[in-house]
Structure formats: C-alpha cells, structure tokens
Amino acid sequence: MNKENTVNRTWISRLSLAAAVAVPAAVATPAAAETLEAVTDPSFVPFEMMDQETGEMVGFDMDILSEVAKRAGFDYNLRTMDFNGIIPAVQTGNANVAIAGITITEEREKIVDFTDPYYDSGLRLLVPQDSDVDEMADLEGKKVGTKIGSTSYDYLTANLEDADITPYPGSADMYMALMSGSVDAVFYDAPNVGYFAKTKGGDKVKTVGPLYEGQQYGIAFNDGSEWVDDANEALASMKEDGTYAEIYKKWFGEMPSSESN
Structure with missing residues (x-):
C-alpha cells in the first residue's frame, strides 16, 4: 500500500466519523415552538390578577392558558390591557390570543375565532x-x-x-x-x-x-388561526384527565355537577 492511499483512507475515515456524529445531533434538535402575543385584563378577579409579591399575572384563566399552550405546542408573551381593547387587539392582529373571561357572542365571533367554551x-x-x-x-x-x-x-x-x-x-x-x-x-x-x-x-x-x-367563556384567537383546533384538543384532554377540575378547585372550590365533565 502506498503512502497516498494511506492518507486518502485516513481522511475518508475522519469524514465518515464526523458525518456519523453530526447527523444524530441535527435530528435530535427540536423545532422551536411558535411564540404568540397574548393579552388579558388584569382586573378580572379571580380569573386574572396581579400577584403583588411576584409581579406576575395569576388566576384561573392564567392557569388555563398555561396548560393549553403547553399541550397545544405554542409559547406566548403575555401583556395586559383594558378589557374593551382586547377583542380589537385580536381582530387587528396586534395580539394572537386572548383570555380574560371573554363571553362568546355572535358579534364577537364575526371578527375573532373562539375555542370551545371552557367556563359556564x-x-x-x-x-x-x-x-x-x-x-x-x-x-x-x-x-x-x-x-x-x-x-x-x-x-x-x-x-x-x-x-x-x-x-x-x-x-x-x-x-x-x-x-x-x-x-x-x-x-x-x-x-x-x-x-x-x-x-x-x-x-x-x-x-x-x-x-x-x-x-360561556372562550379563548379568542385571530380569525382563521391555525391554533384553534389544537387549543380545543388541549381543553378536551384537560377535562378528560382531571386537570381542568384541579384548576377549577384551586380557584372556585369543588365543581358543580353540571360542570364536572
């Protein structure tokens, strides 16, 4: 075997090893979740309110949104505004999702998409x-x-x-x-x-x-949003596995029998 063949085989071996290492790393890297702009009303107690010690928004709706986002597969940036500006913000695209004890009405459904009701x-x-x-x-x-x-x-x-x-x-x-x-x-x-x-x-x-x-309250998304179906699936699974009941009990006590499923 001559020196040139030995050198070529050495470089081929090194390139093969590098490729073998690089491929699994690329496959294992998960795609980043989409980040939505979320809005809420800071004064609808106990659905959403400011924790004076931590400065964080807490409440029934905040727990619902957090769990829905996790199961549906999106992240979100949350900001607060007066309630009367929330639907216009979602309508115009200044926000992508809103949760603030928003009653589902025919008029609102003309300009935003609602999830299935999550609270009666x-x-x-x-x-x-x-x-x-x-x-x-x-x-x-x-x-x-x-x-x-x-x-x-x-x-x-x-x-x-x-x-x-x-x-x-x-x-x-x-x-x-x-x-x-x-x-x-x-x-x-x-x-x-x-x-x-x-x-x-x-x-x-x-x-x-x-x-x-x-x-009935619903989570509002932009008209035609791709996330509505995923959010509905998340809400349904939360009710099926008892997570919804746990969140409800945390803020309101035991659920009435009419809201138990």
Whole structure:
C-alpha cells in the first residue's frame, strides 16, 4: 500500500466519523415552538390578577392558558390591557390570543375565532347588605355600575329604561363606587361578583337575584388561526384527565355537577 492511499483512507475515515456524529445531533434538535402575543385584563378577579409579591399575572384563566399552550405546542408573551381593547387587539392582529373571561357572542365571533367554551357563567347583581334591591326590576330609577365593553353593560342598556348606568374601566373601580355609595348596585359576571362578595366585600355587600343571561367563556384567537383546533384538543384532554377540575378547585372550590365533565 502506498503512502497516498494511506492518507486518502485516513481522511475518508475522519469524514465518515464526523458525518456519523453530526447527523444524530441535527435530528435530535427540536423545532422551536411558535411564540404568540397574548393579552388579558388584569382586573378580572379571580380569573386574572396581579400577584403583588411576584409581579406576575395569576388566576384561573392564567392557569388555563398555561396548560393549553403547553399541550397545544405554542409559547406566548403575555401583556395586559383594558378589557374593551382586547377583542380589537385580536381582530387587528396586534395580539394572537386572548383570555380574560371573554363571553362568546355572535358579534364577537364575526371578527375573532373562539375555542370551545371552557367556563359556564352568567351575570349577577351585587348590592349593599341593607339594600332593598332583590332583582333587576328593582334597579329602575337607581344608579348601577358595570364594566366598559362588557356583556353586562349591553344587558343593562337593553333591559332597563329608567336607570343611571355608569360603565367603569375596571372591576375594582365599580366595586369601589358601590362601597362608597356612588352607585346603588353593581351588575357584572357572576364569578367575579361572587369572589368580591366573599373577600374584600366582607359583610358589607351581598349577591341577590337569579343568574341572568347564561354565558360561556372562550379563548379568542385571530380569525382563521391555525391554533384553534389544537387549543380545543388541549381543553378536551384537560377535562378528560382531571386537570381542568384541579384548576377549577384551586380557584372556585369543588365543581358543580353540571360542570364536572
């Protein structure tokens, strides 16, 4: 064997070894998950709220979004904004996904895509403990606080003829107005109203009347988003394996039998 053949074989062996090492490394590298721009409302307790110690957004919706993203296969950057800007942000593409106790409505479905419902809700009245208001009809001639851009505001304007309806930018604002006597009642989403009554409202307020206008919350994506089906599959699997029930119990207690599956 001459020297030239020996050198050639040595280089061929080295190239073969390098290729053998490089191929598995390339195959093993996973594709980076797509990062979506997510938005929420920071004042819809206990669905989304700021943890004052960590500065992080926490709540029922935050846990739901985190788990859905993990199972669906996307990452997200989360930012907060007033509720009335959330649907427009998703509609215009300034955000890709939104979760903020957003009620699925026909009007909203015309401009964004919703997942399957992930929470059943409704609207509820909150009044001072000594109030004589028992139902919607008792609000005629009174001052009522609600939230800008919400379905509760739409319901009030459609069903009350003689009432002073004041929309507030955040739920904390309308509750403060109730506690200070600036309004006679607050009308808003039942879980948020109930949570306030049990916590900061203490023995000063009470919920009254039936659950008005049954509603369902959905996660909103851009119109035509490729992630809706994956998010629906994630939600379904969460309900099947008990993860959804665990998150629900963490924030609201035991699930009602009607929401157990």
